[in-house]
Amino acid sequence: xxxxxxxxxxxxxxxxxxxxxxxxxxxxxxxxxxxxxxxxxxxxxxxxxxxxxxxxxxxxxxxxxxxxxxxxxxxxxxxxxxxxxxxxxxxxxxxxxxxxxxxxxxxxxxxxxxxxxxxxxxxxxxxxxxxxxxxxxxxxxxxxxxxxxxxxxxxxxxxxxxxxxxxxxxxxxxxxxxxxxxxxxxxxxxxxxxxxxxxxxxxxxxxxxxxxxxxxxxxxxxxxxxxxxxxxxxxxxxxxxxxxxxxxxxxxxxxxxxxxxxxxxxxxxxxxxxxxxxxxxxxxxxxxxxxxxxxxxxxxxxxxxxxxxxxx
Numbered sequence: 001x002x003x004x005x006x007x008x009x010x011x012x013x014x015x016x017x018x019x020x021x022x023x024x025x026x027x028x029x030x031x032x033x034x035x036x037x038x039x040x041x042x043x044x045x046x047x048x049x050x051x052x053x054x055x056x057x058x059x060x061x062x063x064x065x066x067x068x069x070x071x072x073x074x075x076x077x078x079x080x081x082x083x084x085x086x087x088x089x090x091x092x093x094x095x096x097x098x099x100x101x102x103x104x105x106x107x108x109x110x111x112x113x114x115x116x117x118x119x120x121x122x123x124x125x126x127x128x129x130x131x132x133x134x135x136x137x138x139x140x141x142x143x144x145x146x147x148x149x150x151x152x153x154x155x156x157x158x159x160x161x162x163x164x165x166x167x168x169x170x171x172x173x174x175x176x177x178x179x180x181x182x183x184x185x186x187x188x189x190x191x192x193x194x195x196x197x198x199x200x201x202x203x204x205x206x207x208x209x210x211x212x213x214x215x216x217x218x219x220x221x222x223x224x225x226x227x228x229x230x231x232x233x234x235x236x237x238x239x240x241x242x243x244x245x246x247x248x249x250x251x252x253x254x255x256x257x258x259x260x261x262x263x264x265x266x267x268x269x270x271x272x273x274x275x276x277x278x279x280x281x282x283x284x285x286x287x288x289x290x291x292x293x294x295x296x297x298x299x300x301x302x303x304x305x306x307x308x309x310x311x312x
Contacts, residue, residue, distance in 0.1 A: 012070050014100065022104045025070065030055055030063050032109055035072055039098045039106055039119065041141065041160050043126065043134040046093045051142040054149065064096065072102040074124050078131065095135065097124040118162060134160065137181050137198050140237065140269070144183060147273050156191060157184040164195075170221035177218045182232065192294055193232035201239040205246060209254050216257040233260040235279070235293055240265050244280060252282030258302055262291060 033053050038044055050060045067073040075094040098106070098119050107114045126134070137160055148155050158181065165178040181196035195215075199208060218224055219231045236251075238244050244263040251261050262279035272278050277290040283301035291297070 011068070014071060017071055017101050017104070019104070022101060022108070025101075025105075028063065030060070031067060031072070032105075034060075034064065034067065035098070035102045035105055036109060038073060038096050039102065039117075040158060040163060041134070041138045042123070042162050043095055043097055043131055044138040045095055045135060048135075048138045048142040049096065052145045054145075064094070067102070068094075068096075068099075070101055071099045072105060073097065074099040076124070078128055095131070099124075133180075133198065133200060136200065136266075137161075137196070140181065140196060140198060141183070143270055143273050144185070148185060151187075151274065153188075154186040155183065156186050158182060166218075166223070166227075168218055168221050168223040170217040170223075173217075175214055175217055177214050179234070187294055191229075193228060193230065194293065195232045195234045197234065197236045199236055199238040199243070199247070201243055205250055208247060209250055212251055212254045213256070215259050215261075216255060219257050219259050231259065233262060233293070236261060236263045237269050238263065238265050241268070245284065248280050248282050248284050252285075255282065260297055262293060 030053065034049060037049060037052060046061060046064060047057075049064065050057045053060065064073065064075075068075050074097045076097070077092055077094060100121070103117050103119050104114065106112070106117050110117075141155075141158055145155055147153075161178050161180050164182055165176065168175055168177060179195035180198045183194045183196065185192050185194070197208075197211070215234060224231050236244070236247055238247060244265045248261070248263040251263075255261075261282050263281075264279045268275075268278050274292055274294070276292045276295070279291045279293055279295075281287070281289070281291060281297055281301055283289075287298070287301045289301070
């Protein structure tokens with residue numbers, strides 16, 4: 001369903017954005033939730049915000065308009081979205097980004113120096129191909145929130161790649177580590193952590209495999225312990241069952257640590273994200289089982305990895 005109402009509206013004069021304006025603004029609970037959500041996911045659709053926050057759709061649209069008018073959020077309606085995704089028919093949804101007032105408000109919400117807020121206005125001019133990938137990540141998060149709500153679980157934390165980028169050193173070599181997403185979910189009194197790779201098959205298998213040593217070395221370096229209690233499981237969500245199987249087999253051959261990779265494809269994930277048959281493991285050839293994203297991987301499934309001695 002498209003965004004309602006007039007799109008080209010007069011907004012608050014940017015010269016009125018000040019510390020006093022930010023302090024005196026009458027915040028509702030939805031405002032902080034939405035501002036933080038948009039910041040942590042970089043780009044997100046109206047319907048995804050509604051599904052993640054759980055608020056009434058009309059209420060969300062009204063408050064998004066309020067936040068947009070007051071320059072806490074920016075928004076766009078990409079031409080490509082209408083032509084490619086909507087078959088050039090009807091209206092399309094607004095896509096939201098952080099704006100200047102939102103940046104200042106976040107520094108207060110998160111108790112961070114303004115310079116630590118990772119946003120510049122030029123970032124809202126993201127090209128459509130990259131924007132589409134960011135929106136797919138937001139769709140994954142929206143589906144997880146919906147399923148958690150139904151199951152009685154809780155999403156404890158989440159972030160997109162922009163907030164996950166990290167440099168680390170292992171055996172004298174510098175690496176850059178940057179998963180597409182991170183999620184932490186509370187299920188039955190236990191917290192489960194996940195990195196997510198949203199693979200849209202725009203790169204060949206060899207290019208995807210280049211990511212595997214970074215996951216391995218980040219674990220083997222111990223650098224992850226600064227931010228994560230345990231090393232998160234890696235969920236790879238790709239375009240088809242065939243590609244999921246190929247990636248599972250090839251990643252299993254490439255691994256040098258017991259990083260737990262699980263693989264599925266978008267249709268299967270969106271149908272049953274927590275299902276017991278949704279994911280396959282790198283051991284699919286030797287142990288052709290399926291798993292939920294929360295299942296323990298049996299030790300026999302881990303046998304045969306190209307492990308480096310004394311690095312586990």
